[in-house]
Amino acid sequence: MSLESYMNQIGQQARAASRLLAKASTKQKNMALFAMADALEVARPRLILENAKDLESGEEKGLDAALIDRLRLDDARIDGMIEGLRQVAALPDPVGEITDMVFRPSGIQLGKMRVPLGVVGIIYESRPNVTIDAASLCLKSGNATILRGGSEAFHSNQAIAEAVSEGLKAVGLPEFAVQVLNTTDRDAVGKLITMPEFVDVIVPRGGKGLIERISKDARVPVIKHLDGNCHVYIDDEADLEKAFNIALNAKTRRYGVCNAMESLLIHQSVVGDILPRLVAAYTEKGVELVGCEASQAFSSAIGRATEEDWFTEYLAPKLSVKVVSDIDEAIAHINQYGSHHSDAIVSCNYSKTRAFMTEVDSSSVMVNASTAFADGFEYGLGAEIGISTDKIHARGPVGLIGLTSQKYIVLGDGHTRDN
Amino acid sequence: MSLESYMNQIGQQARAASRLLAKASTKQKNMALFAMADALEVARPRLILENAKDLESGEEKGLDAALIDRLRLDDARIDGMIEGLRQVAALPDPVGEITDMVFRPSGIQLGKMRVPLGVVGIIYESRPNVTIDAASLCLKSGNATILRGGSEAFHSNQAIAEAVSEGLKAVGLPEFAVQVLNTTDRDAVGKLITMPEFVDVIVPRGGKGLIERISKDARVPVIKHLDGNCHVYIDDEADLEKAFNIALNAKTRRYGVCNAMESLLIHQSVVGDILPRLVAAYTEKGVELVGCEASQAFSSAIGRATEEDWFTEYLAPKLSVKVVSDIDEAIAHINQYGSHHSDAIVSCNYSKTRAFMTEVDSSSVMVNASTAFADGFEYGLGAEIGISTDKIHARGPVGLIGLTSQKYIVLGDGHTRDN
Incomplete structure (x- = not known):
């Protein structure tokens, strides 16, 4: 036949x-x-x-x-x-x-x-x-x-x-x-x-x-499910203890999964308070770091990120770090460079979490939670046939x-x- | 530029x-x-x-x-x-x-x-x-x-x-x-x-x-909206007065619209009771009729339908007519030749209307109602951007x-x- x-x-x-x-x-x-x-x-x-x-x-x-x-x-x-x-x-x-x-x-x-x-x-x-x-x-x-x-x-x-x-x-x-x-x-x-x-x-x-x-x-x-270039944004009004845990969990829980964080955005006002501590934790776990020029001022362990890095889903122990001047810059960055998969904000400010939730154009938007939750079992769907990065018909798991x-x-x- | x-x-x-x-x-x-x-x-x-x-x-x-x-x-x-x-x-x-x-x-x-x-x-x-x-x-x-x-x-x-x-x-x-x-x-x-x-x-x-x-x-x-090859099936347990009105309305309300009936299926037990009356009404309105051999026995006004007719959305004062032996034949015909747009059953039998509703694979399935209702305004959507004959994302208006x-x-x- x-x-x-x-x-x-x-x-x-x-x-x-x-x-x-x-x-x-x-x-x-x-x-x-x-x-x-x-x-x-x-x-x-x-x-x-x-x-x-x-x-x-x-x-x-x-x-x-x-x-x-x-x-x-x-x-x-x-x-x-x-x-x-x-x-x-x-x-x-x-x-x-x-x-x-x-x-x-x-x-x-x-x-x-x-x-x-x-x-x-x-x-x-x-x-x-x-x-x-x-x-x-x-x-x-x-x-x-x-x-x-x-x-x-x-x-x-x-x-x-x-x-x-x-x-x-x-x-x-x-x-x-x-x-x-x-x-x-x-x-x-x-x-x-x-x-x-x-x-x-x-x-x-x-x-x-x-x-x-x-x-x-x-x-x-x-x-279809294309890439998962997921972000965590740490706001200036974040609880830094929660931010630390979420940023660490989102990157290091597992490296080869689509809901892993690939890019960390930190508000300029708190970057000095949290980035050095995060760098130490990442480095201990063998995560390679690249970042913008501003981020490099806080650690010699951070290499220089290229434009291509912001688009990249590493699926590996590697992370890009960017310092942003406010939440609008964070949202714009995520919508431009992200893959509309799963993105999180860490903030105690009501208006900013509300804006992030509304304006970030991703299939899952997290507030004060790790991107690792983007998963059919965690969402109670039972198994999943895949995670959709399309907008039509089905988004997310x-x-x-x-x-x-x-x-x-x-x-x-x-x-x-x-x- | x-x-x-x-x-x-x-x-x-x-x-x-x-x-x-x-x-x-x-x-x-x-x-x-x-x-x-x-x-x-x-x-x-x-x-x-x-x-x-x-x-x-x-x-x-x-x-x-x-x-x-x-x-x-x-x-x-x-x-x-x-x-x-x-x-x-x-x-x-x-x-x-x-x-x-x-x-x-x-x-x-x-x-x-x-x-x-x-x-x-x-x-x-x-x-x-x-x-x-x-x-x-x-x-x-x-x-x-x-x-x-x-x-x-x-x-x-x-x-x-x-x-x-x-x-x-x-x-x-x-x-x-x-x-x-x-x-x-x-x-x-x-x-x-x-x-x-x-x-x-x-x-x-x-x-x-x-x-x-x-x-x-x-x-x-x-x-996308492809064609609207819509059917009305008149069951042997139909209220024939309602069936007459629905079959007439679905075909003759307007001819050039996608929710117009293009093919009429009638159960063999009632075809003699309703088809001649319908033929007279259609003929008066100038509707051309083609049908299966069995249907032709009831009126010389019915020409012979070709295989192609069963697939055809006329968008015109023309109708194909088929006599079926039971509801299963009607459902199979609709799923095979129809365009999955809007299809209706006329029947007083509970089990048969339930089966039709479940098994007919169309974006709108009507029970004892004209296919003409398949419309954004009638459905209360306000205006409609179109009627989808797709299954993914959106079906119907x-x-x-x-x-x-x-x-x-x-x-x-x-x-x-x-x-």
Whole structure:
């Protein structure tokens, strides 16, 4: 079968399955999630065996150690996938919720009903557990899924797909509700993102390069996460003890995550009181510092930041530091150089926190809290399919609600429109 | 100045204006709308003069009568624009609304704040009043706008733009909050839809050809309205008097509108009781009928429908008719051939109306009501920027809420994240 025919078949199967999933009961979907968990448990030895093939060929190809680590499925990670399925089953089902029901002057009753998006295409890189995360969230929200994992995880993903398929069949849901592409042909991605008749939305998970390529070529909407160039602004009216803790937590809790602070802005009136203490703490943790000229006056440990630094998401123990003259300069800097992900102010002043909250154009705005809270679990969404840096449809962590839409429902009793 | 530089300048100005608009008060935005209404009133003679230039060159170019009519600005239409501005001022301001505020286990308080999208690009064809409709809705929702009207309405749109600009300046809002492109260069559209750094969303208004071209080439999200191939399904348990009225209203109220019924589905058990009566009524109004073989048995006035007919939005006094064996066939037909716009069931059976509401995948689903109600004014949104046939972000009539998004806000008091 040609790739074109194969992808069309996958698409048709997904579309047909999505119609059945849209009317599946919450109980049926939860039973499927539990059955998938059971099937993964049974498949555990096979998963580890198939994963070993991927690890072996990854090492042959010379993948770096970090990639190999992300690729690895061990007992703890399989436990994590199983636990994740059970957690998604425990989440409330958003589908079918009817809200905003009102009578209109014409006599019709108008409301909104929450409905699945239809078919979700997921394109991701090496971590095989994304297969389960994504499939479970899409299933619970009534969407059919087409998954395309990285070629380096091919055997692992196929083995996981079999367990998923068993779980679906065990409860009488269509086995094509979740399909993992059975090809490593790169053109499959190109086809997947350009068949709006079968796919309603694409969620790419991976590096910025992957996401930019997909956004550029897609003919279907893309829920995307680009970079997380997050800021903490320490105001002159900040509680400096809180500011110290937040600035340290936001940078050093974990370095490789999108909600880590990459740039610290400090009001000129308090920079002398807090920066030297922060520099000492960062240096002790091995964080490299670059900053504006004014910041350099406070520590020889601070290198000079370039214009490029202000735009950069380091995802590493590195931080840029800038001294600002007031909150307006801080807000303007964040809106210009930031990535509209998550940004925080530390201040005791009511008016300034209010202005920051209103004017900073980011998917999460924090007041006196660490940017590290920008996360689906912390927000109570359960798992997240990703964190959106888009403004359309969904901003910030995207969970079950972000995988649904709302349609209007109109209830009449023979109503017609006069004019 | 090159087109590239011109468009970049427009984009930068819009982005800067959007930052100021995002924090403008409701009062200030309403004052601007009233000032724009006053400026239009003053500019009335000039609008009619400039419009005459467009009408003249339109006639020289041989535009058809319908287009010339849509292009015309007379006193009644100027009254309509002025009234529209005042109506938008009277609508509630969605910006700043905070909802879903909860304490999380970590101690942070989490909520959502409604915020403008930023910069909205509107691309539209001949009707100059769209300039005011779109500008007023975007302004009220705190968005900057870049408008690109049809070249045939160039002089009219420029004159309207001047009045808009006067209104903005009169209340101290940035004049670049609304910009009408001062060029008829077709490449301006291509540039407008590919500058995500300056434009957050594109709303095309016009024929399907325009919208498909824009969707294909855009590098920014598009809120689009494709066709309205709307259905009414008359169930075997329908009240036939209500069914008759709804089927007549949905087709014949107006022919050229997207919420008009284009295809009528009738359950085989009642087709003999209602179709002949409907055929007589349609024929009297000059509606051409095509149908399936079964339907043709009931009237010689029904021609034979082709497969293509089931997909077709006639926007004309023409209707396709199909006899179905049950509600499942009706739902499957609508989901397969329809355009996911607005579809209605007429039935007194509870279970069937419930199934139709859940399973029909359309932006508006009507029960015992005419598809003609699918409209921003009827839904109480005030004006509408368009009707979305997308699933992502906004479905159905798009008003002020559809021009906004929500960001997360996190309130802590020195909170950091442990793990």
